[in-house]
Amino acid sequence: MTIKSIIRSPLLHFFILGGLVFGLYALMNPPGAQPPRDDVLRFSETEADRLADAFTAAWGRPPTEAEARGLVRDWAVEEAMVREALTLGLDQGDAIIRNRLRTKMEFLAEAPAAAMTPDDETLRAFYDDNRDRYARPAMLGFAQVLLPEDADAEEIDALRAALAQGADPSGVGQATMLPPSMDGMPVPAIERVFGGGFGAAVAALPPQLWSGPVTSGYGRHLVMVQTVQETAAPALDTVRDRVLADWRSEQARKMRAAYTDGLLRRYTLDLPGEDGEERP
Structure with a gap:
C-alpha cells in the first residue's frame, strides 16, 4: 500500500468525517467572539509524494504499509499541534521562530542563484576580480636550527659561522623534535607549525644564507631559505567548479541584499520618542 492509497482508505475518511462533525458543531456553537476554526486536516497527494520521497531518500526504499500509516499519523500530529500553537499565539515573540522565518525568507530571496549559469566572459571577469x-x-x-635559550650574540654568531661552513644543522643548536629542514611547505602551514609570524619572517629572508635569529613559538632559530615557489594563480579551467560556486554565492548575496532593501522600503520605521516617521 502506498501513501496515496491511504488517502482513499476508510480510516482517513473517518478522521476527515470526524473533523467535519466537530467543525459543524463549532459553527453551531460559536465560542464567543473567537474566529471559526478549521479543524479539517487536508492530506493532499502533494504532501503524500513529499513524505514518500523523503522516506525513500533516507532509507533507499519506499515505505511499507505500516510505515506509510505512521508517516500520515506523524504528519497529522504535527499539523494539529502547529495549528493549536498558532491558535494559542505561541509563535508570537518567540526568537527561534522569528529567526527561522527570517532564514526561510532569505532562502526564498536567494534561491534562484543556485540555478544560474554565467557565460564564460562573466565567469572569467569574476575570476580575474578575485x-x-x-x-x-x-x-x-x-x-632551521633552534638556538639555546641562553645563547648570547657571540654564541649565535659562532653557530651561524659554523653552519655557513657546512656544519650539519641536526648536530648544532638545541635538541628539538622539530625537523631540521622543511621542503616545499606553504607559508600558512609554516605558521601553524611554528606560530604566527614565523612563516612571513622566513619568506622575507635572503635565500641560501643562514640568517636570523627568527622567533617562533619554540624560541629563536637560525634559518636558511633553500627553495622558494612564489604565489601562483591556477588556470581558470582547473578551478572552474569552485569559481562557479563562489559566483553563485555572490549572486545569492546580492539577491538577498536587493530583496531586503526593497522589503524595507515598503515599511515605515516608527522609533520610540520621535515625533516623525522614518524609513529604515
Whole structure:
C-alpha cells in the first residue's frame, strides 16, 4: 500500500468525517467572539509524494504499509499541534521562530542563484576580480636550527659561522623534535607549525644564507631559505567548479541584499520618542 492509497482508505475518511462533525458543531456553537476554526486536516497527494520521497531518500526504499500509516499519523500530529500553537499565539515573540522565518525568507530571496549559469566572459571577469582567492600560497623549503635559550650574540654568531661552513644543522643548536629542514611547505602551514609570524619572517629572508635569529613559538632559530615557489594563480579551467560556486554565492548575496532593501522600503520605521516617521 502506498501513501496515496491511504488517502482513499476508510480510516482517513473517518478522521476527515470526524473533523467535519466537530467543525459543524463549532459553527453551531460559536465560542464567543473567537474566529471559526478549521479543524479539517487536508492530506493532499502533494504532501503524500513529499513524505514518500523523503522516506525513500533516507532509507533507499519506499515505505511499507505500516510505515506509510505512521508517516500520515506523524504528519497529522504535527499539523494539529502547529495549528493549536498558532491558535494559542505561541509563535508570537518567540526568537527561534522569528529567526527561522527570517532564514526561510532569505532562502526564498536567494534561491534562484543556485540555478544560474554565467557565460564564460562573466565567469572569467569574476575570476580575474578575485584571483587572490584561488592563488596557491608561496611555498618555502628551508633548514632551521633552534638556538639555546641562553645563547648570547657571540654564541649565535659562532653557530651561524659554523653552519655557513657546512656544519650539519641536526648536530648544532638545541635538541628539538622539530625537523631540521622543511621542503616545499606553504607559508600558512609554516605558521601553524611554528606560530604566527614565523612563516612571513622566513619568506622575507635572503635565500641560501643562514640568517636570523627568527622567533617562533619554540624560541629563536637560525634559518636558511633553500627553495622558494612564489604565489601562483591556477588556470581558470582547473578551478572552474569552485569559481562557479563562489559566483553563485555572490549572486545569492546580492539577491538577498536587493530583496531586503526593497522589503524595507515598503515599511515605515516608527522609533520610540520621535515625533516623525522614518524609513529604515
